[in-house]
Amino acid sequence: MKKHASAVWQGNLKDGKGTLSTQSGALKDNPYGFNTRFEDQPGTNPEELIGAAHAGCFSMALSMMLGQAGLTAERIETQAVVTLDKVGEGFEITTVDLILKAKIPGADVNQFQQIANQAKEGCPVSKLLKARINLNATLES
Template sequence: MESKSTVIWQGSIKEGEGKITTESGTLNNSKLSYGTRFEHTPGTNPEELIAAAHAGCFSMALTDQLSEAGLTPETIETTASLTLNTESNEFEITKAHLNVTAKIPGASLQAFEKAANTAKENCPVSKVLNADITMDARLES
């Protein structure tokens, strides 16, 4: 399986901008620029896209782990955040944090925590990140 995205960039790093398009069409010429990455101007940035991928990948991996335990979630809400170290000229993503809240009928806290930790360690996006990955996981009744 292969997934693709394309960026067309024009201009310098600070004055230029790019347009990002995904194969699925979810993103279609979405704005990407120095401002969208470092100055909170409207548009997207690589870290936001990685965080979205991480939240989606983790949620699906958690659902799979729960299914293997005979459990079906009513809801799973995952927010992923990334920390980009910009203190040197060698920028790097140093941390990723997953904030998860799930409602799973019939699940014990122990079963939920086991499934969440396994999903955190084994979802493909977690595996590709060279960062410290932490998680807060809450089971709602």
């Protein structure tokens, strides 16, 4: 299975502008630039998209692993906070903090924590990233 996305960039780094598009059409010529990435201006950026991909992938992996344990989540809500730091002369994604809140009838806290950590390690996006990945998981009643 292969999925694709594309980026078009015009100009230099600081003043240039780009667009991002995805195969599904979820993004179609969405603008991005230096200001949306490094200056907290409105708009998207690669780190935000990596965060969305990681949160979605992790949530699905958790759902699968819960099912293997005979559990079904009523709700899984995952936020991914992606940290981009200056390292040497360039930048690097150093950390992803996954913040999970889940409602899973019949799960106990220890079982939930164990399965959530397995999902963090087993999610394909987690495997792709060399960043440190932290998990803060809360089982809601």
